[in-house]
Amino acid sequence: MKQLHSSKILNLCDLVQGRPVLLVNTASHCGFTKQFGDLEKIHQQYKDQGLVVIGVSSDSFNQEADDEAAAADVCFKNFGVSFTMLATVPVKGAEAHPLFKEVARQDTAPKWNFYKYLVNRQGQIVDSNSSMTLPSDKALRKLLAAE
Numbered sequence: 392m393k394q395l396h397s398s399k400i401l402n403l404c405d406l407v408q409g410r411p412v413l414l415v416n417t418a419s420h421c422g423f424t425k426q427f428g429d430l431e432k433i434h435q436q437y438k439d440q441g442l443v444v445i446g447v448s449s450d451s452f453n454q455e456a457d458d459e460a461a462a463a464d465v466c467f468k469n470f471g472v473s474f475t476m477l478a479t480v481p482v483k484g485a486e487a488h489p490l491f492k493e494v495a496r497q498d499t500a501p502k503w504n505f506y507k508y509l510v511n512r513q514g515q516i517v518d519s520n521s522s523m524t525l526p527s528d529k530a531l532r533k534l535l536a537a538e
Contacts, residue, residue, distance in 0.1 A: 392490070395448055395476040396463035403445075403490070406475065410441045411538035412510040414494070416482045416501045417446045418454040419465035423505040427470035429526035434474040437535055444474035447490070449482040452504055509534055 393400055415430060427446075434444040448455055448462050456462040459478060466472040480488035483500045491500060494508055497516045507526065509518040518534050 392447075392480070392488075393478040395446075395466065395478050396459040397478075401475065401477070407443050407445075407510075407514075409512050410443050411512055411535075412508075413442060413444045413535065414490075414508040414510060415444070415446050416449045416451070416491070416504060416506055417466075417476075418449060418452060418504040419456045419462045421452070421454040421504040423503075423522045424465065425470075426505050426522075426526055427466060427472055431470060431472050431474065433526050433532075433535065438474075442535060442538065446472070446474060446476045447482065447488075448477060448479040449501075449504065450479055451482045451484075451487075451501070454504060455479055507531070509538065511538060 392403060413433060418424065430444055430446065456465065462479065466476050482488065482491040487495065487500065494500065494516065498508065498519045503522045505522040507520040507524065508516050511517045520531055524531060
């Protein structure tokens with residue numbers, strides 16, 4: 392998949408091979424956008440233990456910036472995001488990117504921005520959380536520590 396506001400293409404299999412993943416569909420103009428800060432804290436806390444945090448920009452709920460540069464500014468400048476951010480793709484319905492078609496097959500498609508999916512080292516979703524569950528949620532943090 393293409394990295395946000397970059398021409399770089401990332402091979403997700405190489406990026407996550409044998410590592411747990413926290414996958415999040417994001418949007419830059421959403422009431423939950425402040426979660427970027429907590430996601431960055433999770434990235435910093437667990438990256439040395441192998442956790443890969445991946446944000447996927449999505450306009451499936453009509454709350455993403457009109458261009459990637461603006462979306463990137465929100466992530467990188469406003470919230471200091473250093474975890475992997477991927478370019479905008481659809482995350483629900485027939486037009487969903489294959490990654491999110493697999494998410495829906497294993498669990499449930501995002502119903503809004505900032506759905507969080509914890510994927511184990513074998514590529515299976517072991518937990519999912521809605522936008523309402525903050526990244527700082529104690530139960531989510533306990534699961535992250537266990538992976």
